[in-house]
Amino acid sequence: MEAGVKADIPELDAECGGACACGTCHVYVEEAFLDKVGFAGEAEQQMLDYAESPVQENSRLSCQIVVQDELDGMTVRTPAAR
Numbered sequence: 001m002e003a004g005v006k007a008d009i010p011e012l013d014a015e016c017g018g019a020c021a022c023g024t025c026h027v028y029v030e031e032a033f034l035d036k037v038g039f040a041g042e043a044e045q046q047m048l049d050y051a052e053s054p055v056q057e058n059s060r061l062s063c064q065i066v067v068q069d070e071l072d073g074m075t076v077r078t079p080a081a082r
């Protein structure tokens with residue numbers, strides 16, 4: 001989320017600043033990296049329920065993804081612009 005905000009990605013509002021309290025940092029994780037990035041936990045899943053965009057199996061709140069070496073090369077897609 002922080003990288004996306006710094007890059008001025010317009011679909012990443014990140015209104016709560018990464019507190020898992022707004023759902024405006026919703027992204028879709030590239031299929032090949034799902035095992036490495038993991039799935040949304042309970043609190044994150046509840047927040048995804050309020051996301052404006054459709055939730056898919058590969059949905060994550062980007063503020064909850066911990067960047068680490070094994071995610072090098074991962075691509076995420078943002079939902080369609082609102």
Ligand code: FES
Nearest residue numbers: 018022023025063
């Ligand atoms: S920035 Fe608000 S939930 Fe991620």
